[in-house]
Amino acid sequence: MKGLSEPLELTVVSDKPDKPSEDSSSNSANSENSANSEVPDDVWEQFKRSAAQAAPKEPSARARMVSERLRQQEARGELPEGWRTGPLWQEKKRGRRIWPVLGVLVAIAVVIVALKPSLVPGLGGASADTAVESPLPEETAAPTAAPSAAAPAIPTLDDPFAGSPAKNWADGKAAIVVPKAKAVGGKSKAEVTQALELTRELLISANLDRATLRGDYPKAAMDLLDPKQPDFVSHLKLSLSKPGDKQDPTSMFSRFDPDEIRLVGDVVKVRGRMSFKAGDHASVAVHADYTFVYPVVRTDGTTEVTRTIVRRVLDVEIPDPAKYQVTPGKLTVLRYDRDAGNSDCAVDDGYFHPQFPSDAPTSAPPSGPTTDPYDRSKDISDAKDCGTVSRV
Incomplete structure (x- = not known):
């Protein structure tokens, strides 16, 4: 049985009306003549026109045949229930x-x-703005200006990068991308690749490793350094065990006091670039310039969020072991500079100490200049003046 979604298949019949019989024609004529003899012609014509308009029209022969066929199909149960109501x-x-x-x-x-209520704006979780942010393209050259100001916003546990130009920077180690390697300065492509990858590992271990960030001994990073660079390695070890003004481990490692500060979430925003060239010691020299933005909160149960911004410049190389007293596969550090934005520079305990908006001044006002910690267009400064930051 077909449903009404398919048209009914009906047999086509003739639509010509049946020929009237002579008797019926003669009877009609007699009736009309009889009426004409009793009623004036004009009145009779008007009556016929009115009657023709008021009387229902008789269906055609085709319509009668179709109706009869449908009635028979309904009687035999060939049509679905309720077919008369159509749609x-x-x-x-x-x-x-x-x-x-x-x-x-x-x-x-x-x-x-x-x-997961955070999928619906206003029901907790990240704000609607968080979902629409997309990372900036990879940085391939030094920027020519500081990033533009972000829309004013207060950072929260759900959106710790609100109001920061770092919000659309790449996340963590995914932002540290090595350039395409090629042979340079007598070093093969494989040797250049090794130097780039070791530099990347050092940046990650020193600035993104969770154990390092919470103040643990940065073993993974230390293992990448050449032990035959004794003065440098010994200095780092001393700064980690006995931090002070002249031996500050934060000059190489990002560290927060776990009793006071904890990171918000799992994301650290990173922006920077890496390059290489032929070194001065039969080597490949690698230059790295990266800024790390750490969202943090106190460990006392409060929910106020702030950020510490750390820019690092690092120059390393792997000298030729056939010509120099070095350890194969280990990095020799030629330069390491850093600027830390929003950290109390008056404290020398080996940790960064972020300042929160609600903090009351506890010491003399900073004597150094006001700087933008997000400005990567300027050369990094090694000045020791304690200044202020224009934004966090």
Whole structure:
């Protein structure tokens, strides 16, 4: 049995009306003549016109045949129930199928929102602005100006980079991308690749490793350094064990006091670049310039969020062991500079000490100039004056 979604197949019949019989014609004529003999002609013509307009029109022979065929099909049960209502029957049947499906979809949506309310703006979790941010393209050359000001916003636990130009920087180690290696200065492509990868590992271990950030001994980073560079390695070890004004481990490693500060979330924003050239010691020399933005909160249970911004410049190389007293596969550090924005420079305990907006001044005002910690267009400064930052 076909449903109404498919047209009914009807046999085509003639639409010519049946020929009237002579008797009926003569009777009609007699009746009309009889009436004409009793009623004036003009009145009779008007009466016929009115009657013709008011009387219902008799269906054609084709319409009668179609109606009779449908009646017979209905009597034999060949037509679906409710076929006379046409589309209404289809809508009812379709509705009976749709409502159970809609019910399942609504139930799934309720479960998803209950498990992850941050998917719906205003129900907790990240703000709507967080989802639309996309990372900046990779930095391939020194910027010519400081990043433009971000829209004013207060950082929160759910959106710790709100109001920061670093919000659309890349995340963590994914931002530290080595350039395409090629042979240089008598060193093969493989040797250049090794120097680049070791430099990347040092940056990650010294600035992104969770153990290092919470103040643990940075073993992974130390293991990358050439022990045959004794003065430098010994100085780092002393600064880690006995930090002070002249031996500050934060000059090489990013560290926060775990009793006072903890990071917010798992993301540190990073921006920078790496390059290489032929070195001065039969080597490949690698230059790195990166800024790390750390969102932090106190460990006392408060939820006020601030950020510390650390820019590092690092020059390393792997000298030729056939010509120099070095350890193969280890990095020799030629230069390491850093600027730390939003950290109390009056404290020399080997940790960064972020300042929060609600903190009351506890010492004399900073004597150094005001700087923008996000400005990567200027050469890094090694000045020891304690200044202020224009934004965090």
